[in-house]
Structure formats: C-alpha cells, structure tokens
Amino acid sequence: xxxxxxxxxxSNVGQFLDSFDAFMTDCDGVLWSGDTVLNNANIVINxxxxxxxxxxxxxxxxxxxxDDYVEKCVKLGFNVTKENIVSxxxxxxxxxxxxxxxxxxxxxxxxGLAKELDAVGVKHVGLGPDPLFGKTFEMIDLVVLxxxxxxxxxxxxxxxxxxxxxxxxxxVKSVPGCLFLASNTDESFPFKGSNLTYPxxxxxxxxxxxAVGHAAQVMGKPEPHMFEVLRKRHHIKPQxxxxxxxxxxxxxxxxxxxxxxxLLVLTGVHKLDDVQKMxxxxxxxxxxxxxxxxxxxxxxxxxx
Ligand SMILES: [Mg+2]
Numbered sequence: 001x002x003x004x005x006x007x008x009x010x011s012n013v014g015q016f017l018d019s020f021d022a023f024m025t026d027c028d029g030v031l032w033s034g035d036t037v038l039n040n041a042n043i044v045i046n047x048x049x050x051x052x053x054x055x056x057x058x059x060x061x062x063x064x065x066x067d068d069y070v071e072k073c074v075k076l077g078f079n080v081t082k083e084n085i086v087s088x089x090x091x092x093x094x095x096x097x098x099x100x101x102x103x104x105x106x107x108x109x110x111x112g113l114a115k116e117l118d119a120v121g122v123k124h125v126g127l128g129p130d131p132l133f134g135k136t137f138e139m140i141d142l143v144v145l146x147x148x149x150x151x152x153x154x155x156x157x158x159x160x161x162x163x164x165x166x167x168x169x170x171x172v173k174s175v176p177g178c179l180f181l182a183s184n185t186d187e188s189f190p191f192k193g194s195n196l197t198y199p200x201x202x203x204x205x206x207x208x209x210x211a212v213g214h215a216a217q218v219m220g221k222p223e224p225h226m227f228e229v230l231r232k233r234h235h236i237k238p239q240x241x242x243x244x245x246x247x248x249x250x251x252x253x254x255x256x257x258x259x260x261x262x263l264l265v266l267t268g269v270h271k272l273d274d275v276q277k278m279x280x281x282x283x284x285x286x287x288x289x290x291x292x293x294x295x296x297x298x299x300x301x302x303x304x
Contacts, residue, residue: 002285005264005275005292013302016291019261022054022234022241024086024227029246029268030296031057032076034192038267039297042077047303055084056230060220060250062089062155062183062201065115088183088220089113091229092153093120095181095219098232104148106171108164108204109155113183125149130163139166150175154208154216155183156201169211180212184220222253227260244296246270248278248287256286264289265296 008016025031031041049055057073057080064072066085073080089109093116096105105124107113117124125146134142143166152168172180185202209215219225227243230236242261245251246268255262264270272292278284293299 001282002279002288004272004279005289008263008291008293008299008302010302013299017302020053020240020242022056022236023048024056024058024230024241024243024260025296026221026245026247026251026268027057027059030244030265031078033267035072035076037076039295040300041296044296044299044303046077046079047300049079049084051303054234054236055080056086057084058086058221058226060088060184060186060201062087062092062220063110063112064089065112066090067115068112086226086230087112087116088226089116089155091219091226092155092181092183093117093122094229094233095225096120096122096151096179098229099179101151101179103150104146105151105153106146106149106167107153107155108157108160108168108208109153109183110157113153113155123148124153126164126167129159130161130167132161132163136162139163143167143170145170145174150177151179151181152208153181153183154201154205157204160204160207165207165211168208172208172212180208180214180216182216182218182220185218186220221250222257224254224257227254227258248275248284248289252289253287255289261291262289263291263293265293267295 032038066082069085070082089112097120105122107124107126114127149171152171172178182205183201185205186200187202188200189198191198205216238259242263243255244263246265248270252262278287
C-alpha cells in the first residue's frame, strides 16, 4: 500500500540531501519548458554540482547529440558538460559499445543518433531519405540487404517510410541474432497551443515491431536500461541515487524500477491530484514518488 509523497521541507531536507550522491533529472518540465528555465532550476543544478553531487540530465529525445544539448544548457545558464548529459541516443550507443558490437547498425534516426554511434566507433547505414522506387512490390527484387548489418535501431526519423520498415524488419527477421533496439516509445510530442498531434518515436517502433512480430529492447525512460548503462559507466549505486521528474509514468516509474529515491516536481505533467489516483490504484503504486516539491527551484533556500 503506497502513501502520498513527503514534501521536502526544513524538517527533512538534511536527510533528503544526505540520501543521494547521484542526482538524475528529467529536463522538460523540471529544468525548462521549451527555451525558458523553470524557477531557478539552473542555480539549483549548479549548486548541486558544486556540492559534489554527480548530476545527470536525462532525456528520451534522440534527435539531438549531447553536444547540441550542452549548447542549449550553457545558453540557459546550466554549468554542465557532455558528461552530465544522458540522451536515449547516447545510451543506445553506449549499450552497443558495452556489448562489444563490431558489426554494422541499420538505423532509423537523425544526425544526432549518427553522431553518437560515430563517437563509439559503431558503423551505420540508413541515415536520410529512402525513397520508394519501382512499383510497390517490385521492391522485393530491388532491395539488397547489407551483409554486415547485425543490429537494427529505431529512433525518431522524419524520413520514416515503407522502404525503411521493409529493411528494418527484414534484417531483424533474416539475420541470426540480430539486435533490435529502440531509443524510446514516446507516443507524441507535446506542442502547447496547437491542435495537431505530432507522432513520437513510439509510432515508428510499433510499426517495425508489428512487421517483425516481437518487441524491441527499449533504451529510454521508463525502461531500466538508461540507469543500468549509467550505473556501469559511472559506478553509481541505486540506493545512493535520486531520480527527479515531472511525469510519474516515465520518470518516477524508472526510479522505482531501479530502486532509486524519487522526487516529483509539480512544474510539468503530473500534479498531486494525479498522484492521489496512483496511491489509490494498487496497479499504479510503482509510479508514486517518495518526495515532492512545487518546483526544483524550491530547493534553493535549503542549499545556501
Ligand atoms: Mg518531463
């Protein structure tokens, strides 16, 4: 039986700050909204870094490289480097590196993912448009599979199309032991003030899974992989790590699955009313955070 989260306050902040060495946080809805910093979140992050905490900014977004993210963070006043940024594209590349993968990846994705694969020396094909040629079913005689490919990676790809599903599914089904990985399964991109639904990576992943007949291994939140790859790389301990987020079904769930401390901030998707529903429904208890704060910036008064 879960109970409502504890507000971080004067009386428990000492215990709260002493409970973790590694601070992992979601970005959008916690640190910023679009290009606007949320209530002193940058000052809090800089302060935590200066206090010697290991800070990791986590994002499921696979379209930007970590260098792109550092640029955005620095512009917004976060004193972070590449080592502080953890994207699903980076985790994917690190996973392949940790497996000692030496063959070629067939990728659906953008230059952000390609850069991360390049950085760990993993060869790849598939970047950019793949136009339909011949009549629809003539492709069966015209498409030639690359014999070096032994992994398929599905991430956000604006050129997603039938020939790409055909290639991805064919590799997974015909290459013995072919890896089948996805950056994340986010359903859509939130755009405030528009009535359009912008499809997320999950739509691409599900299409390939449908053709293949089994699920891809997902790297992004809420799957534990994001933490596992970080744990190996930085030797961090679950019981000394906190996961911070604004969404219970991704950020907080990741934390619970990995045995981390969890903190919900109320500057994004989920509010206390939502948490109450998760407390009341036993099937959602693993999405209930341990602590909450109105905003990350509210930590500032305790850090001086
Ligand atoms: Mg968020």
